[in-house]
């Protein structure tokens with residue numbers, strides 16, 4: 001029997017939007033998904049043009065998200081969409097994800113999962129109650145050499161982990177472009193649409209998720225500083241945090257959107273008893289391993305010595321660079337396999353969403369208090 005692509009609906013991602021187009025490229029890369037329906041924008045012209053550009057049946061470019069849910073739910077099972085990608089600003093993630101799950105659709109949601117830990121809990125409960133799949137777009141987890149690093153640490157190559165340092169530096173909010181008409185900046189600095197954190201929620205969550213995912217360790221407590229550098233801005237544009245991990249490891253997290261001149265400087269360094277590793281998102285096909293008792297190693301995507309788990313995430317032979325779209329596509333491919341009931345590699349989801357929202361709330365609470373440490377899990381001793 002011919003293998004059918006799964007059908008994807010999308011909310012957000014209209015003409016001029018950033019991440020929706022990336023989702024569409026990533027979903028299409030392996031032929032596992034076909035965008036079949038959408039409510040791409042609240043602007044009817046943009047919405048219609050986006051649907052037309054994608055070649056959608058005009059009846060499946062819906063005026064609103066609610067109309068998409070109702071319209072798709074009324075179609076026969078072999079025609080209606082299987083999943084919905086939620087790629088709107090943050091305040092809509094939880095209500096839309098919950099409604100989509102309750103209407104019977106799987107959900108691939110943008111990060112941060114929600115506006116608060118309480119909303120993230122509500123998503124978790126709905127996933128549990130509906131039995132639908134829920135993936136969260138922590139894109140960087142999809143890089144092959146992130147999987148290499150995670151596997152090496154999990155199998156004990158570095159020994160017990162002692163140090164975790166993660167930084168995510170961007171410079172695009174160095175000027176007040178949020179009040180000068182930049183669409184992406186405008187909602188990201190509005191507490192009603194971005195959430196409790198600015199830079200913290202936008203990229204601090206990426207850094208935190210990567211640090212826990214690769215180290216395999218949970219952060220127990222944070223000591224944090226939040227700053228607004230650009231006058232008049234309502235949410236933080238700069239975050240610094242000390243991290244205490246379970247088992248005694250110590251870490252630092254630096255995230256900033258006012259690091260003038262920086263592009264997408266996400267970097268991770270982890271050291272254990274026997275050695276360390278280093279990875280940077282802007283050079284994603286290289287992982288450096290350093291050892292106490294022998295020379296350093298450079299591990300390359302597709303090159304010799306790569307773990308099978310990382311090889312499975314590559315599509316081209318060594319030396320043909322793979323990057324952001326391919327990392328994203330790895331999440332969509334795995335999400336499809338999970339929905340089909342096939343063997344699936346790991347996909348970030350509800351647990352990552354819950355952890356990152358607890359992190360956001362702990363950082364905000366700590367930065368506003370005079371206390372040195374705040375526990376990530378409220379109720380735990382600090």
Ligand SMILES: NC(=O)c1ccc[n+]([C@@H]2O[C@H](COP(=O)([O-])OP(=O)(O)OC[C@H]3O[C@@H](n4cnc5c(N)ncnc54)[C@H](O)[C@@H]3O)[C@@H](O)[C@H]2O)c1
Nearest residue numbers: 012013014017018019039040041042087088090110111137
């Ligand atoms: N995973 C990543 O690496 C990554 C990167 C960038 C953005 N994001 C996340 O993706 C989300 C979107 O960010 P962006 O930069 O693409 O924003 P954007 O402002 O460029 O796009 C948002 C889109 O949502 C649409 N929209 C808003 N309300 C809507 C509604 N009610 N119905 C239908 N469409 C609606 C807007 O018209 C627009 O097309 C955010 O949550 C952001 O945090 C994630």
